[in-house]
Amino acid sequence: MTTTLYTSDHEWLAIDGDTATxxxxxxxxxxxxxxxxxxxxxxxxxxxxxxxxAVVESVKAASDVYAPVTGEVLETNEALAAEPALVNSDxxxxxxxxxxxxxxxxxxxxxxxEAAYKAHTA
Amino acid sequence: xxxNNQDSLKRTPLHSLHVSxxxxxxxxxxxxxxxxxxxGVLKEHLHTRASAGLFDVSHMGQIALRPKSGRIExxxxxxxxxxxxxxxxxxxxxxxYAQFTxxxxxxxxxxxxxxxxxxxxxxxxxxxxxxxxxxxxxxxxGDCIIDSLEGRALxxxxxxxAETVLAKFCAEAPAMKFMDAGPHxxxxxxxxxxxxxxxxxxxxxxxxxxxxxxxxxxxLLDNPDVLPIGLGARDSLRLEAGLCLYGHDIDTATTPxxxxxxxxxxxxxxxxxxxxxxxxxxxxxxxxxxxxxPRRRVGLLALGRAPVREGALLFADAAxxxxxxxxxxGGFGPSLSAPVAMGYVPASLAALGTKLFAEVRGQRLPLAVxxxxxxxxxxxx
Numbered sequence: 317m318t319t320t321l322y323t324s325d326h327e328w329l330a331i332d333g334d335t336a337t338x339x340x341x342x343x344x345x346x347x348x349x350x351x352x353x354x355x356x357x358x359x360x361x362x363x364x365x366x367x368x369x370a371v372v373e374s375v376k377a378a379s380d381v382y383a384p385v386t387g388e389v390l391e392t393n394e395a396l397a398a399e400p401a402l403v404n405s406d407x408x409x410x411x412x413x414x415x416x417x418x419x420x421x422x423x424x425x426x427x428x429x430e431a432a433y434k435a436h437t438a
Numbered sequence: 439x440x441x442n443n444q445d446s447l448k449r450t451p452l453h454s455l456h457v458s459x460x461x462x463x464x465x466x467x468x469x470x471x472x473x474x475x476x477x478g479v480l481k482e483h484l485h486t487r488a489s490a491g492l493f494d495v496s497h498m499g500q501i502a503l504r505p506k507s508g509r510i511e512x513x514x515x516x517x518x519x520x521x522x523x524x525x526x527x528x529x530x531x532x533x534x535y536a537q538f539t540x541x542x543x544x545x546x547x548x549x550x551x552x553x554x555x556x557x558x559x560x561x562x563x564x565x566x567x568x569x570x571x572x573x574x575x576x577x578x579x580g581d582c583i584i585d586s587l588e589g590r591a592l593x594x595x596x597x598x599x600a601e602t603v604l605a606k607f608c609a610e611a612p613a614m615k616f617m618d619a620g621p622h623x624x625x626x627x628x629x630x631x632x633x634x635x636x637x638x639x640x641x642x643x644x645x646x647x648x649x650x651x652x653x654x655x656x657x658l659l660d661n662p663d664v665l666p667i668g669l670g671a672r673d674s675l676r677l678e679a680g681l682c683l684y685g686h687d688i689d690t691a692t693t694p695x696x697x698x699x700x701x702x703x704x705x706x707x708x709x710x711x712x713x714x715x716x717x718x719x720x721x722x723x724x725x726x727x728x729x730x731x732p733r734r735r736v737g738l739l740a741l742g743r744a745p746v747r748e749g750a751l752l753f754a755d756a757a758x759x760x761x762x763x764x765x766x767x768g769g770f771g772p773s774l775s776a777p778v779a780m781g782y783v784p785a786s787l788a789a790l791g792t793k794l795f796a797e798v799r800g801q802r803l804p805l806a807v808x809x810x811x812x813x814x815x816x817x818x819x
Binding site for chain 1: 473474478479480481483670671673674743744745747769770772777799
């Protein structure tokens, strides 16, 4: 059973045990506009919470995607390199960015559930 | 900057139209301007190249130079004191690209100059218009009445269908050639129309009285071939067309020769010409013409997929060494579906095909010096 949580920087995390799948929210992709390039972290990289982990670029600008929790990168979504526009069409599904092994579950305490995130972006 | 104070931002005569069309508004050069509409930058860009796009460029400065003598040549000769272009040779009904230069040979602003018969009509950048007007008043008041045309909007209609769309409202439009300019009625409104633009596409710029601007824009937008286009796509279109953005690709520290704008300086103003020199910074600019400039603005095509943006440092090698130059404009080119950039490099590294590296997020990404425009222009010559 997975739980989805959100950051105030518009990342989502689907949590399954001690693994989190991370992407950007549908709200974030709408704000960015057409995504033309995604840069993903290397598998095995140790990320600290709030560290810049990935980059998503529209025609106009580059934006950082931050690690929502501390942990090691387990897997990245190579489909995004070939088709960055997936971020626009399926931000909270097929366009996940990376999977991370959660080092400290207490860090999840500061994240929002769906209702709180909806209020945050309202 | 006025960037964070919405209340102090100026509005163009088309502001409420932008809002009603769903434009995402942001501060630009002191104006609240549409960056994009609901279609988005990518679709707006591609639509302009495939069909026609309507741009509000009313934030730009429009200035009339009226000769006190009544002779247009006197206004042209006066303006030649401030620009390295041959203004005298602009025939009535024609337009030319020019630059105001400073005593160091740098560029104060770039502009369009049209000969409208009894006066010269100038279009200057929004961010520079107050300084440009002061510069004109300080230097040309003896010869010209400098008339700031505050009450006019400026609408650009660009793309392969621009001619067909405009022809419905202006029967003379199809007969105009690239860089023709003149007074024309558009839908019965007295306008100045030029066949020019900032996209690399065929198209028109229409100077229209502010009170009629929204009515005209709506008539043009009623055509299903025309979409409103924001500043985001305006920037990606001009970048693919290899056109300079003032304050980024050219500024007070770049001469026209360094900026690869030699084509815009006619032979008459160069060494040995009939009216050689006689503009600010002539000594340095002519030295660059005669002996070459130490650095050049070049086109840069990234060999990978990552956009290389303004400010990225350029290196000759994949590792080590000092920066040899800098990217001045860069992003993703929707028509090329690839990253495109321009920047300055030493003359010795400016040859087409030269392989360079740009530092992006700590990595050196390979790119190659490439010919501009990146996308073939479609001007109606």
